[in-house]
Amino acid sequence: MMAVFGRKDEEKLICHSDLGHDELIHVDCVSHVYPDGSLGIHNLCFKVREREIVAVCGGNGSGKSTLLEHLNGLLNPSDGCVSVLGRRVDEKTKKYLWKDVGIVFQRAEDQLFAPTVLDDVMFGPLNMGLSVDEAKKVAMESLKAVGAEELVSKMPNYLSGGQKRLVSIAGVFAMKPKVIAMDEPTSDLDPNHSEIIENIIFEMKNKYGISIVIATHDLDLAARIADRICVVKNGSIIAEGTPAEIFYNEALLEEAGLRKPKIVQIYDEYCQSRGLARMHRPVTLPELAECFREG
Numbered sequence: 001m002m003a004v005f006g007r008k009d010e011e012k013l014i015c016h017s018d019l020g021h022d023e024l025i026h027v028d029c030v031s032h033v034y035p036d037g038s039l040g041i042h043n044l045c046f047k048v049r050e051r052e053i054v055a056v057c058g059g060n061g062s063g064k065s066t067l068l069e070h071l072n073g074l075l076n077p078s079d080g081c082v083s084v085l086g087r088r089v090d091e092k093t094k095k096y097l098w099k100d101v102g103i104v105f106q107r108a109e110d111q112l113f114a115p116t117v118l119d120d121v122m123f124g125p126l127n128m129g130l131s132v133d134e135a136k137k138v139a140m141e142s143l144k145a146v147g148a149e150e151l152v153s154k155m156p157n158y159l160s161g162g163q164k165r166l167v168s169i170a171g172v173f174a175m176k177p178k179v180i181a182m183d184e185p186t187s188d189l190d191p192n193h194s195e196i197i198e199n200i201i202f203e204m205k206n207k208y209g210i211s212i213v214i215a216t217h218d219l220d221l222a223a224r225i226a227d228r229i230c231v232v233k234n235g236s237i238i239a240e241g242t243p244a245e246i247f248y249n250e251a252l253l254e255e256a257g258l259r260k261p262k263i264v265q266i267y268d269e270y271c272q273s274r275g276l277a278r279m280h281r282p283v284t285l286p287e288l289a290e291c292f293r294e295g
């Protein structure tokens, strides 16, 4: 069910709700103030459940990256707390978080550091205790999965922006953590590689049971792949629900400064031009095609 919150409701609905047994991450009323005094997020509550794809959608500067960097202890809350797999994240526990929560950064160049692509993708598996041969095998499989196996011997510094992103995703995927958070995963990819990454995101969830968090202002992507959408504005989550619930709520999208996904725009146009009432809420191409078939 969709929930649109004011601050009071938000506390009632999310922060103090029962801890579900399928809950992997719980961000409990977290605020983050950067050293220069800027407010990154404010009293933000957020959960990641088992085997789900959740999209965090909001405009520039709304707090998406700040939220993601709290999920594996890269940033510490100024107020509130984060729990991962039932353990509160603190200086002691955050050392081990990288095994459970992988992050693909918004700026791929922040992610890569090893001399070659292969070294970079092998780094996580080696640290998890795999032998060199095993780590190499996993790294090659991950590079192949993202369609970047031909980059294996290259120096990360000399890769294009999109290639860096593919290698970053391969590096995190190689570790098979419980949760992968991706910041704007397809922002600099061509349509072919975007599709490969979308398919990998589904595979991570369906084949490996990994939960995926995506921060994005690409609502078309969110509509295609997310089970749940969280809308962020001014550092707080102002609503959450299924893609159909969120993307057919025009007032909410306007409040959050977001535009309707293309599929929703087309369906609206179709209904208006034919004088039809909006009977359905398609958010994917197959759903839209079904509406056209029904007439």
Ligand SMILES: Nc1ncnc2c1ncn2[C@@H]1O[C@H](COP(=O)(O)OP(=O)(O)OP(=O)(O)O)[C@@H](O)[C@H]1O
Binding pocket: 034, 035, 036, 038, 039, 040, 041, 058, 059, 060, 061, 062, 063, 064, 065, 066, 067, 106, 217
């Ligand atoms: N290192 C920093 N120092 C100071 N302020 C910061 C820093 N990083 C982010 N902010 C501020 O925190 C707020 C949230 O930024 P954040 O990067 O989380 O937004 P975002 O939703 O990821 O935006 P975008 O869509 O542009 O990536 C913004 O007002 C931003 O200016």
Ligand SMILES: [Mg+2]
Binding pocket: 064, 065, 066, 106, 183
């Ligand atoms: Mg960002």
